Amino acid sequence: MQKKINILNKKARFEYEFLETYTAGIQLTGTEIKSIRASKARITESFCEFNERGELFVINMFIEEYSHGNFYNHNPKSERRLLLNKRELKKLEKQVKNTGLTIIPLKLFLTDKGWAKLNIALAKGKKLHDKRETMKDRDNKRDLARIKKSF
Numbered sequence: 412m413q414k415k416i417n418i419l420n421k422k423a424r425f426e427y428e429f430l431e432t433y434t435a436g437i438q439l440t441g442t443e444i445k446s447i448r449a450s451k452a453r454i455t456e457s458f459c460e461f462n463e464r465g466e467l468f469v470i471n472m473f474i475e476e477y478s479h480g481n482f483y484n485h486n487p488k489s490e491r492r493l494l495l496n497k498r499e500l501k502k503l504e505k506q507v508k509n510t511g512l513t514i515i516p517l518k519l520f521l522t523d524k525g526w527a528k529l530n531i532a533l534a535k536g537k538k539l540h541d542k543r544e545t546m547k548d549r550d551n552k553r554d555l556a557r558i559k560k561s562f
Contacts, residue, residue, distance in 0.1 A: 416447060418519040420454045425545060427515055427534035433503075436494035437469070437527050442477035442485050447527050451475035452519060459493065459514035459531055461504050467493040469516055469529065493529065506533060 439447070446452060457472040468490040476484045495503075506512055518530040537545070 416450055416519070416521045418447075418450065418452050418454060420457075420515065420517050422455055423515050423517055423532070423534070425542065426537060427513070427532070428537055428541070429515075429517075429532040429534050430512065431533040432517065433495065433499060433531050433533075435467070435529050435531055437529055438492040438494060439527055440485050442480040442483060443474050443491075444525075444527055445477045445480075446474050447519065448521065449477075454516045454519055454529075457516050459516065461500075461507065465500060465504060467495060467500060467503065467514070469493055469531075472516065472519075493531070503533060 451474065453473040454469075457469055459467055459469050461467055470490055471488065472491060473487055474485070476487055503514060507514065512533050512535055514531055515534045516529050516531050520528055520530070522528055
């Protein structure tokens with residue numbers, strides 16, 4: 412029985428407003444997938460970017476080196492290609508170039524077959540006053556939950 416691997420980007424929901432979400436596969440090497448299965452990855456400061464050939468890459472995603480990897484080990488901060496349909500790639504590229512939106516990784520997980528997938532979102536950055544509203548809403552919900560619990 413394989414344990415569930417869910418690596419989340421908790422900071423993203425506070426920093427960005429999500430417009431659309433997609434699930435993309437990741438092109439990995441052998442030692443990278445072994446490190447992900449051991450939950451040794453971080454996506455908190457990562458983002459996605461297109462290259463000149465129209466391929467989507469995740470940048471700044473940290474996958475720790477595999478402990479038993481000897482000289483076949485991977486580079487922890489290398490760029491990794493994301494696998495999406497051509498139609499989805501063209502749509503994302505057009506929206507990123509024309510409207511100035513960004514693509515942010517939200518969640519790294521393993522499927523039942525053992526494939527590593529990445530949930531990504533087309534996002535727009537929040538302004539400072541939007542972040543303050545988010546903090547107020549979160550505090551109000553917490554206070555309301557405390558009041559409900561006491562009754």
